[in-house]
Amino acid sequence: xxxxxxxxxxxxxxxxxxxxxxxxIGTIRSPGTFSVQQVHNPSYVKHGPTELFxxxxxxxxxxxxxxxxxxxxxxxxxxxxxxxxxxxxxNGDAEYLTPVSIGTPPQVLxxxxxxxxxxxxxxxxxxxxxxxxxxxxxxxxxxxSAKKLxxxxxxxxxxxxxxxxxxxFTDVVSIGxxxxxxxxxxxxxxxxxxxxxxxASSGLLGLxxxxxxxxxxxxxxxxxxxALSSLSQPVFTADLKHNAPGTYNFGFIDDSLHTGSxxxxxxxxSQGFWGFTATGYGVGSGAIKQASISGIADTGTTLLLLPxxxxxxxxxxxxxxxxxxxxxxxxxxxxxxxxxxKFAVGSTTITVPGEFINFQxxxxxxxxxxxxxxxxxxxxxxxxGDVALKSAFVVFDGGNNRLGWATKNL
Numbered sequence: 001x002x003x004x005x006x007x008x009x010x011x012x013x014x015x016x017x018x019x020x021x022x023x024x025i026g027t028i029r030s031p032g033t034f035s036v037q038q039v040h041n042p043s044y045v046k047h048g049p050t051e052l053f054x055x056x057x058x059x060x061x062x063x064x065x066x067x068x069x070x071x072x073x074x075x076x077x078x079x080x081x082x083x084x085x086x087x088x089x090x091n092g093d094a095e096y097l098t099p100v101s102i103g104t105p106p107q108v109l110x111x112x113x114x115x116x117x118x119x120x121x122x123x124x125x126x127x128x129x130x131x132x133x134x135x136x137x138x139x140x141x142x143x144x145s146a147k148k149l150x151x152x153x154x155x156x157x158x159x160x161x162x163x164x165x166x167x168x169f170t171d172v173v174s175i176g177x178x179x180x181x182x183x184x185x186x187x188x189x190x191x192x193x194x195x196x197x198x199x200a201s202s203g204l205l206g207l208x209x210x211x212x213x214x215x216x217x218x219x220x221x222x223x224x225x226x227a228l229s230s231l232s233q234p235v236f237t238a239d240l241k242h243n244a245p246g247t248y249n250f251g252f253i254d255d256s257l258h259t260g261s262x263x264x265x266x267x268x269x270s271q272g273f274w275g276f277t278a279t280g281y282g283v284g285s286g287a288i289k290q291a292s293i294s295g296i297a298d299t300g301t302t303l304l305l306l307p308x309x310x311x312x313x314x315x316x317x318x319x320x321x322x323x324x325x326x327x328x329x330x331x332x333x334x335x336x337x338x339x340x341x342k343f344a345v346g347s348t349t350i351t352v353p354g355e356f357i358n359f360q361x362x363x364x365x366x367x368x369x370x371x372x373x374x375x376x377x378x379x380x381x382x383x384x385g386d387v388a389l390k391s392a393f394v395v396f397d398g399g400n401n402r403l404g405w406a407t408k409n410l
Contacts, residue, residue, distance in 0.1 A: 096240065096299075096386075097201055098248060101174040102185055103143030109136050109202040113248060114300030115238070115274055115396065116383075118213040118222050119154060120173070121164060121186035122203035123195075131191050134199035138187065146171045146185075154186045154215045164191045168215055173223060175205075178250050180227050184213075184220035204300070207236065207396070212272030224250070224398060234399025238299055240390035242356065242410065258393035258406035263348035267401045273298070274396060276403045278384075279346065281306075283314050284339030288349060295382030297394060297403055303359070304341075304352065304387040305376035314341055314357075314373060327362055327370060334361055334369040341373060343388070345405040352391045353410060359387075 097110040102122070109122055123135040140146040146169045155165035166189035173183040188195075188203070195201075206213070206222055213219045228234050231251035239257050240246045247257070268275035273296040280288040293306065311330065315321035317339050321332040332338075338354030352373075359372035372387040395404030 096246065098175070098205070100205060101172075102138055103140070103171050104145040105143075106172075106174065107136075107138060107143065109138060110200060111203050111205045112201050112300065113207055113238075114204050114298070115207045116296060116298035116300040117156070117204065118206040118208045118210055118272060119156060119186055119215070120184065120203070120205045120223055121154065121156070121166070121188055123191070124166075124187040126166060127188045127191060131196045133196045135202045137202070138185065140169050140171070140185075140187065143171055145181075147182075149184065149215075151217065152184075152215055152220075156214055164188050164195060166190065168220070175223065176248070176250065178227055178230070180223055183223055183226055184215060186215065207299070208274065209269045209272045211269070224396075227251075228398060235395055235397045237396065238389060238394045239408070240299070240386055242390055246390070253395060253404075258408045260348060260407040262393075262395055262404040262406040263346035264395075264397070264400075264402045264404045265345050267397075267403055268294075269401065274403055276345070278343045280344040281310055281313075282342040282344075282349075283317050288342060288344050289313075293343070293382055295376075295384050297384050297389065297396075299386065299389060301383045301385030302372075302387065303383070303385050304357075304373045305379060305381075305383040305385065306373065307382060308375050308377050311373065311375045314339070315371070321371075324362075324368075329374045330371040331362060331368050332371065334358070334367055336369075343384075345403075348405050348407065350388070350392045350405055350407065352388055356387050356391060 096112070098113050099108050100111045101108055111120075111122070122138040123132060124138040124140065126140075127135075127137065140148075149168040149170055152168035153165070154168060156163060166187045169185050169187055170182045171185050173180050173185065207224050208222070210219060210221045210225050213222065224236060227250065233251055233253065235253060236248060236250045237253055237257070238246070238248055247254075253262070265276045268277075275294065275296050278291075278293040278295065280290045281293065282288040291310075293310070295306070315330055315332070318332050318336050320336055321330055323329070324331045336358075338357050340354050341352040341357060342349050343352075344350075357372045359370045362368050362370045376382045391410065393406045393408045395406075397404060
């Protein structure tokens with residue numbers, strides 16, 4: 001769900017970000033193994049209601065007038081890169097971008113890797129100039145390896161009517177030394193305002209299952225699916241970090257990135273996502289309560305969205321926590337002592353530090369904060385987004401259709 005991390009979710013000045021990208025954007029560690037470092041977007045200003053709005057939009061959840069009003073507020077506009085962000089004390093982890101090379105000679109674009117969607121789409125020279133706001137553009141006419149895929153179109157639509165669409169080329173795509181020769185690159189001929197506002201991101205790279213790719217009349221394979229045959233192991237791993245660059249590795253598991261053993265759990269990909277079932281949860285130092293929580297691992301969603309009973313159990317331990325109708329989610333005093341949150345996957349327990357759940361202040365006084373853990377009830381799917389994923393080392397095993405979770409140093 002790439003979109004806005006999974007179809008949802010982020011934003012800011014690409015010129016500032018571009019200077020942080022090293023000339024060498026990846027490393028071939030050994031034959032069939034590849035590594036690429038994510039680029040933290042320091043200019044992205046996070047905004048809790050906006051991330052909740054994006055999650056609901058991406059997954060078809062209810063969007064209230066109050067939430068729309070919160071997203072349209074001046075502070076939200078700052079979060080979308082269209083104004084100042086004096087209400088945000090730090091930059092936070094609302095979006096991570098990764099450099100991707102497309103074409104011959106290589107054109108480097110910063111893309112949002114999304115395990116919740118399956119389209120690789122980019123801003124391009126076909127995107128109307130009024131819809132471009134500093135993004136780096138893919139130029140198919142400048143690539144000797146670009147080929148127009150005759151008659152192919154794509155379109156991604158969201159619950160609020162926002163969308164992106166266009167035509168399709170095949171071209172050489174490289175990530176961290178891993179190259180696919182004829183990857184479908186979806187060129188945007190139209191993007192909605194949410195994407196235009198995200199100046200630093202030039203598109204999304206879907207890493208869910210190819211069954212939900214939107215290209216018609218013939219679906220196209222994801223970059224990962226196309227690369228599988230060249231990998232030493234049929235896996236990629238995500239090591240997201242808090243306020244720092246992390247790493248995506250393809251074709252190998254770097255055991256130095258995790259501290260505990262990797263607990264594997266079967267994946268339900270019937271809906272095209274990395275679906276799995278957590279076996280329990282806990283709050284603070286309390287014991288794990290056995291519970292079956294089916295959800296998806298989605299790098300494209302910023303927040304952790306779980307059932308109402310889990311939300312109630314957690315925030316009952318937070319003094320002053322309450323549901324705010326004005327911002328559409330749970331808020332609490334910024335100086336509240338937040339307990340850790342835990343969830344179990346097989347034999348492993350992942351701990352989300354309370355610090356990660358204090359997502360950001362929602363007002364200029366810095367007294368009220370928005371929770372990174374929110375209710376999933378009106379979305380219809382539980383989403384283990386970046387608040388959870390950056391607390392773990394995660395293995396996406398496409399060869400064995402399973403997910404691996406391990407603890408790591410935070």
